[in-house]
Amino acid sequence: MSNSELSLDLVYKSDTILHELQKSPMKLPSPLEMDLLCALGSREVSGRELAKRYESEHGKSISYGSLYTTMRRLKETGWVEMREDEEVDRRVRYFKMTGHGISALQSLIRAHSIFNQSEVVI
Amino acid sequence: MKNDILAQLVAGKNQLSETLKEIHYRIGESRASLEACENTLQPALDLYGDTLDCKRQEQRLKYLKEKLATLSRRHSELIERSFNIDLKIQEIAKIMQESSLERVLKTLRSILRWSRSPRITDHARRPLLILSVFRWLVPRKLRPEIDLVIEDLLEDKCEMLEAKKSPLFVTLILWWGALRTIFDYTLAGCTSILKRFAPFAKVFFGNSK
Numbered sequence: 001m002s003n004s005e006l007s008l009d010l011v012y013k014s015d016t017i018l019h020e021l022q023k024s025p026m027k028l029p030s031p032l033e034m035d036l037l038c039a040l041g042s043r044e045v046s047g048r049e050l051a052k053r054y055e056s057e058h059g060k061s062i063s064y065g066s067l068y069t070t071m072r073r074l075k076e077t078g079w080v081e082m083r084e085d086e087e088v089d090r091r092v093r094y095f096k097m098t099g100h101g102i103s104a105l106q107s108l109i110r111a112h113s114i115f116n117q118s119e120v121v122i
Numbered sequence: 123m124k125n126d127i128l129a130q131l132v133a134g135k136n137q138l139s140e141t142l143k144e145i146h147y148r149i150g151e152s153r154a155s156l157e158a159c160e161n162t163l164q165p166a167l168d169l170y171g172d173t174l175d176c177k178r179q180e181q182r183l184k185y186l187k188e189k190l191a192t193l194s195r196r197h198s199e200l201i202e203r204s205f206n207i208d209l210k211i212q213e214i215a216k217i218m219q220e221s222s223l224e225r226v227l228k229t230l231r232s233i234l235r236w237s238r239s240p241r242i243t244d245h246a247r248r249p250l251l252i253l254s255v256f257r258w259l260v261p262r263k264l265r266p267e268i269d270l271v272i273e274d275l276l277e278d279k280c281e282m283l284e285a286k287k288s289p290l291f292v293t294l295i296l297w298w299g300a301l302r303t304i305f306d307y308t309l310a311g312c313t314s315i316l317k318r319f320a321p322f323a324k325v326f327f328g329n330s331k
Contacts, residue, residue, distance in 0.1 A: 048274045064271040065303030069310050072267070084266075090273045 029079075029108070032062075033070055037079065037097065037105050044083075044096040047071070071095055079104060192280055249293075249300035250275060256304050264307070275299050 029037065039054045047067060055061045074080040079101030083094045097105070214230070250272050257268040275296055282292045 047270060048277060051274075063299060063302035063306055064274050065267075065306035068267045068270065069306055090277065091270060092273075093270055 029074070032066070033074055034105075034108065036067070036070055037074070037101065040080070040095060040097050042097060042102065044094050046092045046094050048092075050095060068093075074101070191284075195280070195284065249296040253300045253303065256307070260307055260311070268303075268307075271299075271303050 035058060036050070036054060039050060039057055045053065047064065050071075051062050051064060051067050054067075071080060071082065075082055079098060081096050081098050083096070085092050085094060253268060253272050253275070257265050260268060278299070279292055279296060282295065
């Protein structure tokens with residue numbers, strides 16, 4: 001397969017994945033939403049722990065306001081579910097990715113890698 | 123000829139029945155071996171479950187220890203503050219005994235100044251006070267989020283104090299966190315207002331071609 005055919009194939013694949021994502025009732029996530037989804041993983045994590053994880057992964061801090069606002073938006077799109085709990089002396093909000101969120105994240109990562117490949121081929 | 127064919131059929135039938143018997147026997151053997159495997163694996167599975175429980179218990183214990191340390195530190199802080207207040211009260215009592223009203227007022231003023239000044243035990247008061255005032259400016263459904271932010275900032279403050287950070291550093295970090303939170307919520311509010319007005323903008327400016 002020549003380079004041009006390969007690049008066309010990759011672009012077609014990424015187009016198909018993005019089309020699938022856009023057919024769902026949700027919009028594509030912003031870079032911050034994507035980073036937070038990646039940092040969240042599949043386990044249940046408290047807001048403070050998520051902020052720390054984001055800081056360690058990206059090397060820059062995120063304010064709690066921005067974190068809770070973004071996670072609320074992700075919850076409204078159905079990618080994340082939240083639960084409130086009382087700890088010893090304070091309230092904590094826990095976040096967990098839904099099955100729909102995990103599958104959407106996988107598709108996004110796949111689309112991203114195909115885009116990168118097509119960039120290299122072109 | 124007919125007899126030969128019958129004999130062949132009978133022989134085939136016998137062979138088939140033998141094969142079936144053998145198959146049944148093998149199936150029985152396989153089941154027995156499967157049960158034996160299950161029996162062998164059961165203790166291992168039980169042990170794995172016990173190990174998981176132990177790990178969870180260890181994590182819980184670690185968490186409780188940390189909380190206990192935090193509580194004991196807060197307790198010591200409270201004791202320190204109450205001791206300081208006791209000292210001040212004793213001072214006031216002494217001055218009142220001397221029946222000098224002017225000096226009493228002066229001491230009261232110094233106590234007020236002392237309570238407002240940023241002490242080691244009281245760094246989070248001002249930025250968090252600002253946040254709690256800002257809480258009343260956001261919609262009702264977002265207020266619990268501001269409460270959570272305040273709780274998280276308080277926890278950050280405790281961690282920083284445990285790590286022996288300087289009071290100035292702690293105060294600056296808390297101010298930074300509070301102001302960024304206020305900025306984020308203000309920005310989110312402005313964006314939502316703009317989104318609500320976007321359809322009107324489309325009506326007025328959308329068909330300008």
